[in-house]
Amino acid sequence: KRRVPHLSISSGIFEIAPEIATYMHRPDAAPIVLGYEWMAGATTVATLRVAEAFSRVHDIRISALVDEQDTGGPTVATDFEHLNRMLPAAMTRREGVYVWREGEEAKARFRAVDGRDIEAGGFSSIEVVGLAAATDAPNVQFDMAIGLSSTRRQGGPMSTEIIIELAGEDQKGKALHTRHGLIHPAGTAPLTGLSVALLLERLLGLDGQPPTAPGLYFPYQLLNAATYLQRLEQEGGELRELAVE
Structure with a gap:
């Protein structure tokens, strides 16, 4: 009502209707960001960056490992x-x-x-539909597990890690299969916070560019991948290439 940008980060994929209805009736009111992806955009920004090497993506599999000590707060x-x-x-x-x-x-x-092999379960995160729409990949799934993070197992502090696995064809039409790990050394909250901060900068024009125009957006449509990964690296995180077996 006040034409203030709206960013939602904790709703479920089944709670999209109010925001869609609002946008349909007042598309010129404000930018609305469906930010309830895993870590508010970290997964999709990194995945689409990796997908640039593909001419066609057939399969996308996202697997998130949350350290059992990374419980977060009551919210x-x-x-x-x-x-x-x-x-x-x-x-x-x-x-x-x-x-x-x-x-x-x-x-x-x-x-x-x-x-390590990790037992996981399927999770309904909205990037399944976002990545499918962005890449036209016919197979997309998201799995999540809570357990011992790789860094803590190796004697370091807990971290959060997201495994991004893509299969398809490279720019020359040859088969291509990649695995990457998006890692933040301080856990889920700082990674989510990074995404939220960059989204707010973009929505309000605090990054030196004009404020975001009214519309309905996924985070990856607003976040610049190079800037995001640079800021991630400044915090000690990384997008690491992993071996494919």
């Missing part, structure tokens, strides 16, 4: 309880069709940065 606990209660199934794209993984179908495994 985080409330959010996760709400999301798990309201949406136990995981939205996934398979062969171009959106499906809901439940029960045994929702179980998954992935390799952490240090090479």
Whole structure:
């Protein structure tokens, strides 16, 4: 109503309707950012950066590992309880069709940065649909696990890590398969905070560019990948290339 930019970071994929309805009736009111991706855009910015090497992306698999000591505050606990209660199934794209993984179908495994096999479960994060729309990849899924982070296992502090695995064709049409790890040494809150800070800078024009025009956006449509990764590196984080087996 006050034409102030709106950024949501803790809603679920099933709670998109109020923002969509508001935008449909008043598209010129303010920029609305659907920021309830994992870490408010960290995953998608990094994934689309990696996808630049592809002429066509067939498969996108995102796997997030949250350290068991990285519990966050009471708001985080409330959010996760709400999301798990309201949406136990995981939205996934398979062969171009959106499906809901439940029960045994929702179980998954992935390799952490240090090479361990991690038991995980499907999670309905909105980047599944965002990345599918941005890349036209027919297969996109998001899995999450809570356990011992790779850095803490090696004797360091806890961290948060996101494994980004893409398969498709390179710019010459040859098969290409990549794995990267997005790592922040201080856990989930600082990485989310970095995304939120950069989004607010962009929305309000604090980065030296004009403020963001009214519209409906995903974070990756506003965040500059080079700037994001540079700021991530300044905080001690990195987007690391991993071996593909």
